[in-house]
Amino acid sequence: MPCKICERKAEKELCGLHEEARSTLFRKYEVWRKSLNLSWTEYLQEIRKNAYAGLWVKEVASYLLASNRMSEQDVPRSSGVAMDKV
């Protein structure tokens, strides 16, 4: 199956490189939430325009926002904040 973002070979929906970026993105949400009190969507929007965020991270953020995949399973469980509306 090709990666939904870059069309590289992928086992699930994303290739290894974008999968790694996604897991970092999820892991770091907790830090952003505590520092800036952002919702998941706001976080993704911020990441997308941040100058220091990596290219693959931005691509994953755009993909998640564009594919409207903000369902419960996509938001990091540890966040403990109210979910955005889908």
Added chain:
Amino acid sequence: MRTERTLILCEKPNTAQRVAKALDGYGKPREKRLDRVPFYEAERDGKELLVVPALGHLYTIAPKETDRNIYPVLDFDWIPRHAAERKAAETRAWIEAISKLSHEATEFILATDYDVEGETLGYTILKYACGSKEKDARRMKFSTLTTDELRTSFTHLADHIDFTTVEAGLCRHFLDALYGINLSRALTIAAKSWSGRFTVLSTGRVQGPALRFLVDREKKINSFVPTPFWSISAEVEINGSIFEVEYEREVIERRGEAQAIVEACRAKKGKITETEVKEIQQSPPLPFDLGALQTEAYSLFKFTPKMTGDIAERLYLEALISYPRTASQRLPPSINYVAIIESLSRSSEYNRLCAELLGMKQLVPREGARQDPAHPAIYPTGSLPERGLSGSERRLWDLVVRRFMAVFGEPCLKRTMKVCIAVDGHRFYLWGRRVLKEGWTVFYKSFLKAEEVLLPRLEEGQEVAIKRIELEDRFTKPPPRYNPSSLLKKMEEEGIGTKATRASIIDTLYNRGYVTEERAVVSELGFDVIDVLDKHCPEVISVGFTRELEKSMEKIQNGKERMETVINKAVTHLGPVLEKLKEHQEAVGQELSVAIRKAHMQRRMVGVCPICGVGKLMIMYSRQTGKQFIGCTGFFKGLCKASFPLPQTGNVEAARRSCRDCGWPMMRVHVKSRRAWTFCINQGCPSKGGRK
């Protein structure tokens, strides 16, 4: 009776000219030519000398199996370069000339560069072109091409060439060919068998691990998620002057907390609670080895390591600096410090500095731990340029001269002052720096940044006003990209490649399209090559094994290991890897072909179409005329008909920047033997002033 003639074999034509001039009793050797190949007849102490140049390596190692579609190849031979490389046709004349001249000689002296490559190329020429004279030849050893040193080395000839160094050199060439040819063939054949198109893909014993460093770093950068934090920026006023101060914590994790600090200190008065004065000594820098020279030249002048290596080589051939391919950080007294400095003082630029050095009681250089058995650290010979140097040559020579002087300097003495200011329970620090004694920095001033911060007289208990205090939104930064200089340093630290090969390996990564831009950005192709190798044969991009081989070659040079053992080890290591690649040829080919196609498409992309703003501009070819032009991808959907003409000669590529005047994409054109130029695709661009 046959005249006694000594053939002196040099590495390059200008070395031969210098050697001949230095050795000829009257300093006027006769230049002759044999089929375009220059050589020199000289006379010294009644002996006739034939000084003959090579053209670098005249022989190369090549696989016995010449069909490029076959691998693995494990049998290699040394053959003339012209028989293996199309671009080396002129070496045929040189081999023939050396061969002819060797028949006239009764004695042989090798006077190539005194290092592994010099010894190896000399050995192969003596063996194959001169009729197995490698065992009879004696050796001139020198680190500079000055007349004095060349004469001394001619008087004190070594009885034979250095055979362990030769063995190490032959082994390195064999291993490079074994890995490079087999792995590159495996990748190229796999890609070709899948796509039917031929694209040269390469990897090698050192190239693979070097690319891996870049890929690993690129992955970290591309997957980087910054962490937000805040810092405080503040200034205080003391006796009417404004000074920047540092808040006690560099990182504040919560915005609210940082805001509270700002509010608490705004427009307040603070009190100096403590002043701490320290004196620090800064030792002179170490003499340059090649790696340090390349790093410094990159940081000061943005010269790539390869460029620095090439310029240094030219300066060596002009006898202006010592042999640059050295790992030594030592300057032995035998180079005669005083003579060099006295000689440099003839230049008005260095006259005053030289007088200062010559006025010192004793000249003792600061030295590092690293030694090179063949050469000292890089130093100026004292000779002044005989011709006008180019800008970059002049800068590099000046750097070597000033560094040489600086290593003899006294330590620089600085006083730092740290002042603690308490404001409402918060602490700020004010830093002052003052140079007490310039020491070695006098000689190296033009390459140092002035960093003095002079503070007024301050006392504990003194009040100071916070003039400005602000909150700064900050983010953690990704690790920096490697540049050619930091990659070279990394390779050096990891012990892969040699001082002579690292710079050209970095260049190859760029030439193959694995890496682009000055701050090495790995291309899709670079990622995919490492991906494929990692999946099917991670052993060949392992730094560990490459490092082990480098150490083995060092051992060969020191006579502690045999070439055969190392070669057997490498063949045993590589054999299964190649089998595996062959087994998975189809999968490897498919993955690489996709990457090549993507890279090819990427090269054709110019940018967003400025006409429709939706489609992308691309280099296209007309089906009717075959001519190249720029067209919008929107054309295929019937959305945009934008098209722009392109020159039909040379290599045209996107310049990856926008026009300053109109913001449209720029293109770059490379035409052979002309300087590349860029142009804006907009025919109505104001920069063209009405020209189309």
